[in-house]
Amino acid sequence: MNDSSQMETTCASSPPGSVKEPVKSRRFGLAFWLTFAISMATWMVLSGLFDVFHLTLGVIGCAIVADLNARAMWPDVKLGHTLRQWRRFVAYVPWLLWQVWLANLHLLRLTFHPRMMQLINPRIVSFKSRIHNQMGMFILANSITLTPGTVTVFASVMGRFTVHAIDDASARALPGEMEDRVAKIFED
C-alpha cells in the first residue's frame, strides 16, 4: 500500500508544473543526502585514496547512485525518527552478538556430544508476531536464524513465523525476548 502511493508521488513529480508535490519525495531531499553520505563513506574506506582526483570521482559516482536510489531506499524518511531507529538498532547489536555467542556454544556442545541423537529433538514451531514493519520482520527473521538453535523457515507478510528448532530448549524460547527487543527498535 505504502509502496504504490510512493510510486504515484514519484511519478507525479516528473511533470514540471506539479504544485502538490509532497516534501518527502523532493529530488535532493534528506533521502538523497543520507544515501550520498553513506555511499561516500563506503567509497573512501574501500578506495583508501584521499587525493582530489579520486574524491571527485567518488562525489560524481555517489551523486548519481544516490539520485537513482534514494527515494526507493527511504520512501518516507524523517530525520529524528530515522536517527532514533538507527540508535536503537545499534544498541540492539551487542545484545544480538551475545546471543549469537551463547547459541554457538550450545550448538557446539551438541555437535561434539557423543549422545547427540538423544539430546536433539527437531521440530517445526510457528508463532504470530506483532511486528508488521517489513524491516523489523527482516531483522527478526535473520536474528532467529543466527541464534539459539533456531532457523527461520518461513515468514509471511502477515507476521506469521515458521521456525525449525533443534531441541526443546530452543523451541521454548520462541518468540520471547528477541521479538520484544526488535519491536522496541521500531516503535514510535
Place this chain on the structure above:
Amino acid sequence: MLDILVTLLLILGLVFFLGGSIGILRYPDFYSRLHPAGKLDSLGLLLTMSAMALYTVGQWNLGAVLAAVKIMLIVVFVFITSPTATHAIVDAGVRAGMRPWTRSKEGSEHDLAA
C-alpha cells in the same frame, strides 16, 4: 601480547569452523544440518576476521586501519547474507516437500504450509 590474543582468537574461530563441518556430517537431516552450517560458520568467521583485523591494526597507520575496517565490513555483510542464504535453502527444501526428521517419526505437530 597482541600476538597471543590474535592466536587465541584464530584457534577459537577454527574450533567453531571445525564444529560446523562435523555438525554437517553428524546431524540427522537436511534441516538440522543447516543449524551448524548457518551459525557456527558465522561466529567462526567473526572470530577469525577479528583476529586478522587486530593483527593488521597492530601496525597502526592509516592504511592498516582502513584494511581492518574492510575486514570488519566482510563480517557485517556475511552476518546479513548468511541467515538470508540459510533461509533460501530451507525454503527450497520446504518447496521440494521434504519432511523434517523428528524423534517420534510422526511428522511435525504443525503443517509446514501454515
